[in-house]
Amino acid sequence: xxxxxxxxxxxxxxxxxxxxxxxxxxxxxxxxxxxxxxxxxxxxxxxxxxxxxxxxxxxxxxxxxxxxxxxxxxxxxxxxxxxxxxxxxxxxxxxxxxxxxxxxxxxxxxxxxxxxxxxxxxxxxxxxxxxxxxxxxxxxxxxxxxxxxxxxxxxxxxxxxxxxxxxxxxxxxxxxxxxxxxxxxxxxxxxxxxxxxxxxxxxxxxxxxxxxxxxxxxxxxxxxxxxxxxx
Amino acid sequence: xxxxxxxxxxxxxxxxxxxxxxxxxxxxxxxxxxxxxxxxxxxxxxxxxxxxxxxxxxxxxxxxxxxxxxxxxxxxxxxxxxxxxxxxxxxxxxxxxxxxxxxxxxxxxxxxxxxxxxxxxxxxxxxxxxxxxxxxxxxxxxxxxxxxxxxxxxxxxxxxxxxxxxxxxxxxxxxxxxxxxxxxxxxxxxxxxxxxxxxxxxxxxxxxxxxxxxxxxxxxxxxxxxxxxxxxxxxxxxxxxxxxxxxxxxxxxxxxxxxxxxxxxxxxxxxxxxxxxxxxxxxxxxxxxxxxxxxxxxxxxxxxxxxxxxxxxxxxxxxxxxxxxxxxxxxxxxxxxxxxxxxxxxxxxxxxxxxxxxxxxxxxxxxxxxxxxxxxxxxxxxxxxxxxxxxxxxxxxxxxxxxxxxxxxxxxxxxxxxxxxxxxxxxxxxxxxxxxxxxxxxxxxxxxxxxxxxxxxxxxxxxxxxxxxxxxxxxxxxxxxxxxxxxxxxxxxxxxxxxxxxxxxxxxxxxxxxx
Numbered sequence: 001x002x003x004x005x006x007x008x009x010x011x012x013x014x015x016x017x018x019x020x021x022x023x024x025x026x027x028x029x030x031x032x033x034x035x036x037x038x039x040x041x042x043x044x045x046x047x048x049x050x051x052x053x054x055x056x057x058x059x060x061x062x063x064x065x066x067x068x069x070x071x072x073x074x075x076x077x078x079x080x081x082x083x084x085x086x087x088x089x090x091x092x093x094x095x096x097x098x099x100x101x102x103x104x105x106x107x108x109x110x111x112x113x114x115x116x117x118x119x120x121x122x123x124x125x126x127x128x129x130x131x132x133x134x135x136x137x138x139x140x141x142x143x144x145x146x147x148x149x150x151x152x153x154x155x156x157x158x159x160x161x162x163x164x165x166x167x168x169x170x171x172x173x174x175x176x177x178x179x180x181x182x183x184x185x186x187x188x189x190x191x192x193x194x195x196x197x198x199x200x201x202x203x204x205x206x207x208x209x210x211x212x213x214x215x216x217x218x219x220x221x222x223x224x225x226x227x228x229x230x231x
Numbered sequence: 232x233x234x235x236x237x238x239x240x241x242x243x244x245x246x247x248x249x250x251x252x253x254x255x256x257x258x259x260x261x262x263x264x265x266x267x268x269x270x271x272x273x274x275x276x277x278x279x280x281x282x283x284x285x286x287x288x289x290x291x292x293x294x295x296x297x298x299x300x301x302x303x304x305x306x307x308x309x310x311x312x313x314x315x316x317x318x319x320x321x322x323x324x325x326x327x328x329x330x331x332x333x334x335x336x337x338x339x340x341x342x343x344x345x346x347x348x349x350x351x352x353x354x355x356x357x358x359x360x361x362x363x364x365x366x367x368x369x370x371x372x373x374x375x376x377x378x379x380x381x382x383x384x385x386x387x388x389x390x391x392x393x394x395x396x397x398x399x400x401x402x403x404x405x406x407x408x409x410x411x412x413x414x415x416x417x418x419x420x421x422x423x424x425x426x427x428x429x430x431x432x433x434x435x436x437x438x439x440x441x442x443x444x445x446x447x448x449x450x451x452x453x454x455x456x457x458x459x460x461x462x463x464x465x466x467x468x469x470x471x472x473x474x475x476x477x478x479x480x481x482x483x484x485x486x487x488x489x490x491x492x493x494x495x496x497x498x499x500x501x502x503x504x505x506x507x508x509x510x511x512x513x514x515x516x517x518x519x520x521x522x523x524x525x526x527x528x529x530x531x532x533x534x535x536x537x538x539x540x541x542x543x544x545x546x547x548x549x550x551x552x553x554x555x556x557x558x559x560x561x562x563x564x565x566x567x568x569x570x571x572x573x574x575x576x577x578x579x580x581x582x583x584x585x586x587x588x589x590x591x592x593x594x595x596x597x598x599x600x601x602x603x604x605x606x607x608x609x610x611x612x613x614x615x616x617x618x619x620x621x622x623x624x625x626x627x628x629x630x631x632x633x634x635x636x637x638x639x640x641x642x643x644x645x646x647x648x649x650x651x652x653x654x655x656x657x658x659x660x661x662x663x664x665x666x667x668x669x670x671x672x673x674x675x676x677x678x679x680x681x682x683x684x685x686x687x688x689x690x691x692x693x694x695x696x697x698x699x700x701x702x703x704x705x706x707x708x709x710x711x712x713x714x715x716x717x718x719x720x721x722x723x724x725x726x727x728x729x730x731x732x733x734x735x736x737x738x739x740x741x742x743x744x745x746x
Contacts, residue, residue, distance in 0.1 A: 048648055069654025080645045085667035098659035146653075 002045070002150060002182060007054035009037070009044055016040060018208040019054075020201065024149070027176060027183040028211050029193030032203035033228050038186040041203060042152045045184070046075045058150065074148045076156050081139045082127040088114065088138045089123035095142040113141040117171065133164045137171070144175055151176060153185040169196050190218055190229065204228065234657075238569020241562040242585040248625050249592040252600020253468050256461040259603050266462065269438060273446040274466060276435075280356060280442070281424035284363035285417045291364070292371035292416070293409065295515045298508035299372070300379035301496040310516055311376075314369035317519070319679060319733050320726070321686025322366070322429035323703045327710070327722045328522025329353070329362055329434075331529060338525075358434035359442075363427065367420040369519065374419075378412040379405075380494070387494055397498045422474045426467070426593045429688040433707070443467045447595045451693055457603065464596040475591035523726075530723025533716040540697075541721045544705035545728065548685055551620045551701060552732060555684035556677040558624035563631035563676055567639040568665065586632040589625045594689035597622050602693065615694035619701065623684035631676035635669065642668045674740015678733040685729045702728070 002022040009016050016037040022028055030038050043049040045056060047068035055064045058072050074095075082091050092110045093100050102110065114123050117137040127135050136157055143151055153172070157165045173196040176183045187193060193200045193214050200217050201210035204224045210217065221229055299311065317325065331337050333353045340350030353361070382404060390400050431442040441449070443463055450459040499505070566586045570579045601618055602611045611618075642665060650656075650664050666673070688703040695704045702725050709718040 046648075046652060048651070067654075068648070068651035069656065073652065075648075075652045077649060081649060083646065083664065083667070085670075086663070094653055094655065094663065098653060098655040098663065100659075100663065 001057075001059060002184075003055075003057040003060075004045070005055040005057060007044065007056065008052045009040055009049060010052045011040065011049065014040070016203070016207065018044075020208060020211060022182060022184065022199075022211060024182055025180055026199055026211070027173065027197045028185070029197035029200045029214060030184060030186045030203055030208075031188065031190060031193055031200060031228075033205075034188065036203045036205055038203050039154050041208065042075070042154050042184065042186055045071075045150070046073050046152055047071050071150075072148050073150045073152060074143045074146045075152045076139055076143065076154065078155050078158060082135055084127050087124050087126055088119060088130065088141075091127070091138055092123075092142045092145055095146040109145055110141075113144040114138075116144060116175070117141045132160055133168065136160065136168050140168075140171060140175060144179065147179065149181050151181050151183050153183070155186050155188065165192075166195065172196065194218065202228075235569050235573060237565035238573075238582055241565045241569075242582050244562070245585050245588060245625055245628065248597050248601075248622065249588050252597045252604070253464065255600040255603045256464045256596065259457055259461045269441075270446065270459075270463065270466075272438060273441045273443050273463070274470070276356070276440060277425055277442045277444075277467075277470065280359050280363070280440075281421045281427075283356075283360050284367060284424045285420040287360065287364050288367040288371045288420050289375075289413055289417050291368055291515075292375050293413075294507070294511045295368070295372045296375035296379055297405070298511045299376055301494060301499045302505075302508050302512070304512070310512070311373075313516075313519060314373050316523075316730070317366045317369045319682035319686070319729060320366070320523075321688070321703055321729050322362075322427075323433065323688050323706050323710075324526055324686065324722045324726050324729075325365060325522065326362055326430060326433045327706075327718065328526040329358075329365060331525035332522050333358070333361065338521075354434055354436070355440045356435075359427075359430055359440060362430040362434055363420075363424045365518070365522065366430075367423065368515065371416045371420060372515070374416045375409070375412055378408050382408065382494070384494055387496055387498075390498065395498055397501070397504055400496075400498045418474065422471060422591060425470050425474065428593075428595060428692075429703070429707075432688070432692070433710070443470065444593060444595050447593075447599060448692060451599060451602075457599075460599050461603075464593070464599050467593045467596055468591075471591035471593060526719070526722050526726060529719040530726070533718070533720025534723050535720070537717060537720045537724070540700075541702070541705055541709075541717065541724065544700050544702045544721075545724060547616060547699065548702040548725075549728065551616055551623070552681040552685040552728075554617075554620040555623040555627070556681040556732075556736065558621065559627045559631050559680035560673055560677045562624065562628055563635050564665075564669070564673070566628075566632055567635040568661075570636065571639050571643050583632070583636070587629045590629045592625070594622055594626060594687075595693065597625070598690035598693040601690075611694050612696050612699060615691060615696075615699040616701075618694065619687070619691045620684065622690045623687050624680060626687075627676075627680040627683045630679055634672040634676050634679075638669055638672045639665070671740045674736050674738070677740075678736030681736060682729040682733040685732060686725060 001024055004018045004020055007018045014037070018041060030041060032038050040049060044051055047066060051064065055062050057063065063071055083094070086094070089110055090100060092113055093102055093106075096102060096106050096109065111123065114120060117140050119134060119137050119141065122130070122134065127138070130138065156172075157168045160168065169192060172183070183197070185192070185197060197214050199211035200214040201208050202217065202222075202225050209222065209225075217225070221231070299307070330353065333339055333351055335350050335353070343350060386404055387400070390403060395403065426444060427442065428444040428448065431440070431445040432448070435441060435445060443466055447460050447463045447467065450456045450463060563586070566582055570582050573579050573582065598618070605611050605614060646664055646668070650660055655664060686703055688707060691701050691704050692707070695701065700708065702721065706718055706721045706725060709721055
């Protein structure tokens with residue numbers, strides 16, 4: 001279970017508070033107006049932002065002061081998720097070990113992950129030789145081999161067209177279920193939340209509401225959320 | 232703290248070489264009263280020639296940069312590339328080329344002879360200034376051109392819709408732009424010219440045209456008057472330090488990236504202005520090309536039967552240049568990464584300032600100081616080549632650092648969080664993130680350092696004996712012995728090696744660099 005315990009974040013005049021728990025294996029969307037702090041919330045969980053007060057707990061263990069690299073977290077950023085000078089295989093392999101010196105078993109894991117996301121035989125290509133959708137698949141293959149229990153997506157696939165994006169979201173949902181991981185996904189589109197996330201957190205000026213059942217929340221939104229949704 | 236040691240070690244080396252050697256020199260200077268009228272003359276000459284050189288370079292660069300900014304013509308990109316060449320051109324080679332044009336037996340004097348006129352005289356103040364303008368007019372042109380091209384195209388289009396004349400555009404856009412750019416360009420060139428040694432050694436000399444650097448060399452080499460050398464070294468450092476720190480010197484970014492854009496200028500679409508631009512561009516092209524062509528043409532005659540000593544010197548120079556390139560790039564990378572990672576603003580600022588300190592340091596001061604330090608323990612001549620490589624590396628450090636720092640910052644911004652999330656730290660981060668992403672500036676910096684070291688005639692002149700001469704020193708010896716055919720061949724070899732190394736490293740950095 002992921003728990004944010006009385007978390008307060010202060011950044012150059014920006015403030016937000018979060019106090020909630022997410023069950024293991026849950027798929028949670030984070031929605032809200034831009035500038036409300038959706039990405040900041042993910043950055044605090046991943047360890048890129050140090051909270052002013054409060055704790056981040058994973059399975060009752062305090063990880064608030066852990067380095068980003070040792071947290072149980074895989075993070076997918078909006079862009080620049082791949083190193084352009086590395087092949088798809090290497091970009092996945094670096095998720096297993098930063099030195100990229102893999103034994104035979106680990107190499108097989110990388111190949112299998114690439115197969116799983118539909119990139120069989122494309123491991124030798126560099127990102128520049130892959131389409132946008134294929135690049136996203138490489139990132140997901142890396143998330144897969146990292147095998148970390150908490151996956152954070154910060155407006156992923158926002159550069160892709162609608163059809164391709166839905167395809168990717170379905171692929172993510174399938175991978176997360178297979179791996180038994182917990183998913184937190186920032187999105188600005190309630191449709192994304194409905195599509196793959198059972199629960200939703202609404203972030204609005206200074207506080208986070210939820211997580212609550214996505215369908216319930218969207219069909220009967222609180223006042224602040226109604227303005228955001230335009231209803 | 233452990234993450235910062237490479238950068239701190241580099242800063243310590245730079246400080247030891249600049250301020251440490253200065254302290255060694257000051258400690259040794261026991262006869263403070265020995266400042267003769269000749270020494271004062273050297274100080275005055277140093278400042279005066281640097282002032283003239285900087286002024287002429289900058290003033291001439293204005294019309295040239297303006298012409299390049301607003302004209303598209305065949306060969307423009309070649310000319311712009313050529314503007315970068317003098318920066319890495321060995322000074323001694325350029326001097327030989329200038330002698331072939333402006334010297335007593337140069338083409339101008341020969342032409343005057345046909346008309347029954349006396350030959351031109353190149354030695355002295357005007358020769359030194361001429362050579363400095365040859366080196367720095369292109370640098371000034373590039374700095375001013377960069378400023379011109381930073382003007383958004385919309386501004387020129389706006390002035391066109393408002394029906395501005397060329398004079399109106401000058402008042403509204405160009406004059407403010409020049410006011411912002413010229414002082415910086417002037418200062419950089421002034422400082423570069425105050426530390427010039429090879430030009431003063433070959434074209435200056437005598438009581439009327441001796442720079443402080445040359446006076447240090449003479450006190451050291453001919454009189455072995457260490458006290459005098461030390462005193463002059465302090466004066467030289469003071470000149471540079473005042474010029475660099477007091478006037479907030481900015482290190483120029485030596486790159487030709489982005490200079491290929493030409494802005495359409497409606498106000499300049501007139502035959503008269505076009506003729507002026509053509510005249511300036513032709514003039515500067517002839518001024519830059521002719522000496523180089525002379526070096527190539529006369530070198531081809533001599534390169535076939537060069538003495539063995541020239542090839543031995545060339546081999547030593549290659550070793551020195553390679554060592555210097557590796558050292559310079561390693562130090563610049565260590566400093567740039569530490570500057571990026573260190574949390575304290577003050578610490579980062581101090582490290583950066585230390586890296587740029589060498590621009591104000593004089594190689595001869597460093598050389599004199601190192602001589603005084605190692606003299607009691609080993610024969611300095613035995614260390615001539617390693618010391619030359621190290622000093623050369625420190626001298627090109629400011630330019631390498633200037634090329635790397637913004638790129639390191641960009642890589643950290645774009646990929647830093649991803650690397651953190653993947654646990655990519657230490658050696659793995661350097662090897663899999665920074666080095667591959669920084670290939671271009673690393674290759675460029677290595678090329679610059681190799682070329683500058685290859686052509687350097689500074690420290691080696693203090694220490695070198697015939698068995699440890701580098702190619703520039705060997706070339707100087709051939710010139711001094713009036714073996715002009717051998718000198719021309721050696722000059723061509725040196726030119727080819729300097730340019731070749733720069734080209735190879737720079738190209739190596741660009742090739743297959745995935746962006």
